[in-house]
Amino acid sequence: MTRARVTIGFTLLLGMAVTAWALRIEPGNPIFYWGTLAMAATWVCGAVTAGAVDRSLLGPDEGVTRPVRQGLALGGLLLGLFVAGAFVIAGIPVLARPVEGLLAHAEAGWLPLVVLVTAVNGIAEEVFYRGALFEVAGRHAVLVTTAIYATVTVVGGVPLLVLAGLLLGLATGVQRRVTGGIVAPVVTHLVWSLGMLLLLPSTLDLAQRLWG
DSSP, X not given: OHHHHHHHHHHHHHHHHHHHHHTTSXXXXXXXXXXXXXHHHHHHHHHHHTTOOSGGGGOSTTOSHHHXXXXXXXXXXXXXXXHHHHHHHTTOHHHHHHHHHHHHHHHHSOHHHHHHHHHHHHHHHHHIIIIIXXXXXXXXXXXXXXXXXXXXXXXXXXXXXXXXXXXXXXXXXXXXXHHSSSHHHHHHHHHHHHHHHHHHHHHHHHHHHHHO
16 A cells, blocks of 8 residues: 555656646647647556556446446536536636637647547546545545645646636545446546537637627
8 A cells, every 4th residue: 555655646746747748838739649648648657556457446347337327417517517607707817818728729739639638638537536546545535536636737727727626526536436436437527528628619709709
């Protein structure tokens, strides 16, 4: 357990550094794709090295249908909440500009590739946070993993990403506790992150027009 915790601690420090670098790459720069994949590789390699990646991450043997349904429902709920919130932040430049800068990667790059690296990174994050980190976090694993996940997002320089980290981290942490595996958290994360990627730009544009 001590070795796993040391490995996870090192992975968190490295992951924060890679995240800070990747999210500051200029939109349109192809290095962004490699940076995002480097983030994913950091989380997965950390989880594997900590010895947390095995069949148990999928949860009990009752099947994945129920966790998938739960993930789709909760992911859709979170997505709806954030899309609605976009109409509010669109009128607050200090909050809207960092989000627009992050979404600019989808506009400046090849969307299918941006979708792919976003999905890969989302899965990798769940393998690490709701997988490896959850396993060593002890009795308060939901709160610990949520707090650490949100803290890491701070380095991205996008205030609303921190709020997203808190809400998404709490939701997926509870799912991990309830279902015993990462299937539901992965589905929730993918529905939310891909939905935000595809819907938020047009939502912000519409909201800004309404704000005048």
